[in-house]
Amino acid sequence: MTSTDATTFEVRPSSHPRSLAERTAALADLKFGVVFTDHMARATWTDDEGWHDRRIEAYAPLSLDPAAAVLHYAQEIFEGLKAYRHADGSIWAFRPDRNAQRLARSAERLALPVLSEADFHASIQALVATDAEWVPSVPGSSLYLRPFMFASEAFLGVRPARRVDYLVIASPVGPYFTNGFQPLSIWVDAEYNRAGPGGTGAAKCGGNYAASLLPQAQAYKEGCDQVCFLDAATGTYLEELGGMNVFLVMKDGSVRTPALGTILEGVTRDSILQLCREGGRPVEESRIALTELLEGIRAGEVTEVFACGTAAVITPIGRLKGTDFDVTIGDGQAGPVTTELYETITDIQYGRREDAHGWMSRLV
Incomplete structure (x- = not known):
């Protein structure tokens, strides 16, 4: 610091x-x-x-x-x-x-x-x-x-x-979500975009969040807690939620997350990637097609999905819904990898676990 x-x-x-x-x-x-x-x-x-x-x-x-x-x-x-x-x-x-x-x-x-x-x-x-x-x-x-x-x-x-x-x-x-560490249902919006190539997606500015409010309201109408956006260029790749990054946990234990570019470089996102790599868990930052994700969930290759950000830290995702699909991830509950990462980060934040990375800075 x-x-x-x-x-x-x-x-x-x-x-x-x-x-x-x-x-x-x-x-x-x-x-x-x-x-x-x-x-x-x-x-x-x-x-x-x-x-x-x-x-x-x-x-x-x-x-x-x-x-x-x-x-x-x-x-x-x-x-x-x-x-x-x-x-x-x-x-x-x-x-x-x-x-x-x-x-x-x-x-x-x-x-x-x-x-x-x-x-x-x-x-x-x-x-x-x-x-x-x-x-x-x-x-x-x-x-x-x-x-x-x-x-x-x-x-x-x-x-x-x-x-x-x-x-x-x-x-x-x-807690940011009143139910605490409980799975969310996510509406995947195919009509609106949060940001586009060359835009302000990687900046933390109010306009990006204003753009998410209408589709977030649509998510509520669809019985979902949050909205997930697709890329503006093709409308086929996952980007992020209205205010959180998204991760997939694969059957082989590896972790995937959308690559940076038009999404926000989250502090919690970076911390998760570092913890996974240090723990020997393979990590991939790449484009993730919605069709690939849905096929992976149905085939059991994607076992957990979670979102992360400063406000909620880590939140499990139990359901994805769109205009032509409605799928449950695993048994719809928080998975072991999601839970382990949540406990590790929050334990460090509250001083219950050794801060081996020097992430915590004393204010008072």
């Missing part, structure tokens, strides 16, 4: 923090992304000054000019990571260097200024230290951190903005 100095973000304490009773009530009823802590990190960039005015300040509504570029041209990116409280009370982040690096790649793709890794780490460390009492300790809980950057210059014209704001907000959360 990059050496950082959290004091580069000046702490300006909130004049109206929640009371102990209010915070206790919020932490007793954890949902995902609906309650936020008392403070947020913030910094501003202008083309003449660069990054400046780094601070921790009270969580509050933003004031934006109606002509703010982000509202018209969607020049915006974000990240997602979690802070975990360990048994000794210390607070840690999982591979935050990867989030910092991905934010930089997203910034370059969206013509936004790159935030240094040092500033990224300092912002999350300073915020978590300021709002440490908001980090929950019940099993399966964490403090979800949302760094984001957007074009705040007031102008109408198609060019990169000359003023940009960077913020980090935090939300105490329980």
